[in-house]
Amino acid sequence: MTINSPEGNQALQAILADPGLPCSSPTKAFWQEPPFPFPEPNESTQLPQQCDVVIIGSGIAGASVAYHLLQLNPGLSITILEARTATSGATGRNGGHIKDVPWNDYDEFVEAYGREAAKRFVRFKLAHLDAVTEAAKSMGIAEQCLVRRVDSATVNFSAERWPKVKEARERWLADFPELRSTWTMYEGEEEILRRFGIRGAVGCSIVPAGAIWPYRFVTGTMNVLSKKHPDFKLFTLTPVTSIASSGNSEQPYIVKTARGSISASHVVHCTNGHAAHLLPILRGKLFPFRGQMTAQAPPPTFPRVGHERSWSLRDKKRFDYMTQSPLSSGEIFIGGAEDGRLKEFGCTRDDELNPIALDHLSKVIAKDFEGGEGTRVVEKWTGIMGMSLDDLPWVGRIPEEVSGRRREGEASEWIAAGFCGNGMVSAWLSGKAIAEMIVGGEDAVGEWFPKQMLACTMERLNKMDPEAYTKARLM
Ligand SMILES: Cc1cc2nc3c(=O)[nH]c(=O)nc-3n(C[C@H](O)[C@H](O)[C@H](O)COP(=O)(O)OP(=O)(O)OC[C@H]3O[C@@H](n4cnc5c(N)ncnc54)[C@H](O)[C@@H]3O)c2cc1C
Known part of the structure; x- marks a missing residue:
């Protein structure tokens, strides 16, 4: 397939x-039932x-x-x-996996940004499990959002791919030797079947990770904030x-919505x-990508291990991620997905399912797991991810040339x-870093944050080539 083929050209146009x-009417995600009943202004309430x-x-x-922000300055x-409704985007529709497999992209990041920056990015990602767990505990919502630590089995089925994975893992461990004892590895079909009940795998790395009910964590957070801070409001x-720019230096932004406008000093x-x-210059550089999810009921004999285990399943073409409820329902x-990913580039239709991915997901557990026969899909939904051409998030101040709007002093987008x-x-x-920068200025954010790698700059935008990116994914 080439960039000039109908599929290649369609994928490129979709990301541009x-x-x-x-x-307006997304598919129903398991996580969002029942909707969280926190106090929010109703449809007829005027915006401030x-x-x-x-x-x-x-x-x-x-x-x-x-x-x-409210931790740093409760008066804001x-x-x-x-x-749409609260937390109805990717966060309310995802896999609930708090997991990073750092060696997947570590070599590329070392080459592009240097070893120290790449290491800082890894530490930043790995710090999330503790940060989310601590936040949930401190707000008293840890139990409702089922946040937990798991040993995640990262299973590889491709004999061709596995030696490369092992090498990349070794190079990464050389930079993080203190993690070697907990980030373990197993090889061979029999060993993996015996330990994990998974058939036909070549290798398996154990990654310390976490799992959570993200919708409950985020709506729970907003509920706590709205009870504690009268000037915190959520309008769904x-x-x-x-x-638009207001011309007023105190509140230089006018944010226009379908139900009126609101002036602000900062817009995030x-x-x-x-x-x-809302930021057209990002088109073709940060684009939507649709993912398919399912909730499946396992047969009574299938192991209930969701309190301590999760999985990723990979071969040359497929990438599946899986968690299990820690409750007895399991x-x-x-x-x-296995195939057909190109069609999901640029797709924002989370009101429709992806039949190819769905067919694949409905067969995976019976095929790969001992005792998985009889597992049945009980809910299916899609969600929209935000993909960046350099595989990194965008986190920071938006320069004037990116927003097309004038800044006034410290007030910013x-x-x-x-x-x-x-x-x-x-x-x-990333949200914590933005809060530190809004309150204390861009230089106030701690050393822990990989600021340079994630910054929103024209230099970064100009390096991105949507055509080359699409071509590389057509091979
Ligand atoms: C199917 C799927 C599975 C995933 N699984 C995992 C996983 O297991 N682990 C993991 O780490 N990540 C996973 N992700 C990715 C993860 O869910 C996202 O990276 C994360 O939730 C992004 O959070 P967010 O707050 O940036 O975006 P979102 O949760 O998407 O929130 C953005 C919000 O902005 C709203 N919005 C957009 N435009 C406007 C507008 N103009 N006006 C007002 N509101 C607007 C949207 O409605 C949405 O609610 C998955 C994603 C999907 C889709």
Whole structure:
């Protein structure tokens, strides 16, 4: 397939397109039932005329910005504007896996940004499990969102791929020798069948990871904030349609929505795959990508190990990720795909299912797991990720040449978006970094944050070539 083939050209045009607003009637995700009953202004409530910070998007990134801002300065007035119901984007529709497999892209990051920057990025991602767990505990919502530590089996079925994975893992461990004893590895079909009940695998790395009910974590966070801070507000069913300059140096931004406008000193774009709708210069650089998820009921004899185990399943073409409820019901949450990914480039239709991926996911457990026969899909839904051409999120101040709007003093637009399908290990602390920068200025953010790698700059944008990116994925 080439870039000039109908499929290649279609994929390229799709990533260059305006992602628009999220669709209004998304598929029903298991996680969002029952909807969280927190107090929110109803549809007829007027938007405030002004506030200190407007956050666009009520996913994990938006909630984290609000949470950390209010920790730093409890007096701030903050309004989250959400196009649909609360946390109805990727965060309310994902796999619930807090897992990073750092060697997958470590070599590329070392080459592009240097060893120290790449190491800092790894530490940043790995810090998420503790940060999310601590935040959930401190708000008293750890039990409701079922946050837990797991040993995640990262299973490889490709004899051709496995030696390369092992080499990349070794190079990564050479830079993180202190992790060698806990990041273990097993090889051989029999050994993996015996230990993990998985058939036909070549190798398996154990990755210390976590699992969570993300919708409950994020809606729980916003509930706690709204009870504690009268000037924290969430407006759902309020799509932001544009942003204009006000000419007023105190509140230089007017955020326009379908139900009125609001002036603000700071605007934070937490719109993930839809970011390029309000920031057109990002089109073709940060684009939506649709993923398919299922919740499946295992037969009574299938092991209930969700309190301590999760899985990723890979071969040359497929990438599936799987967690299990720690409750006795033992539902399995599995997402991923084998083929047909190109069609999902640029796709924002989370109101439709992906039949190819769905067919694959409905067969995986019976095929790969001992005792998996009889597992049945009980819920199926899609969700929209935000992909970035350099596989890194965008986190920082938005320069004037990117927004097309003038800045006034420290008042700014900011972005935390494009989490490339890994938001559970990158969005929460990105929100913390944005909060530190809004309150203390760009230099105030701690050394822990990989600021240079994730910054929103024209230099980074100009390096990105959507055609080359698409071509590489057609091979
Ligand atoms: C199927 C699937 C499975 C995944 N599995 C995992 C996983 O297991 N582990 C992991 O780490 N990551 C996973 N991810 C990725 C992860 O869910 C995301 O990276 C993360 O949730 C992004 O959070 P966010 O707050 O940036 O975006 P979102 O949760 O998408 O929130 C953005 C919000 O902005 C709103 N919005 C957009 N435009 C506007 C507008 N103009 N006005 C108002 N509101 C607007 C949207 O409605 C949405 O609610 C998965 C994603 C999907 C789709």
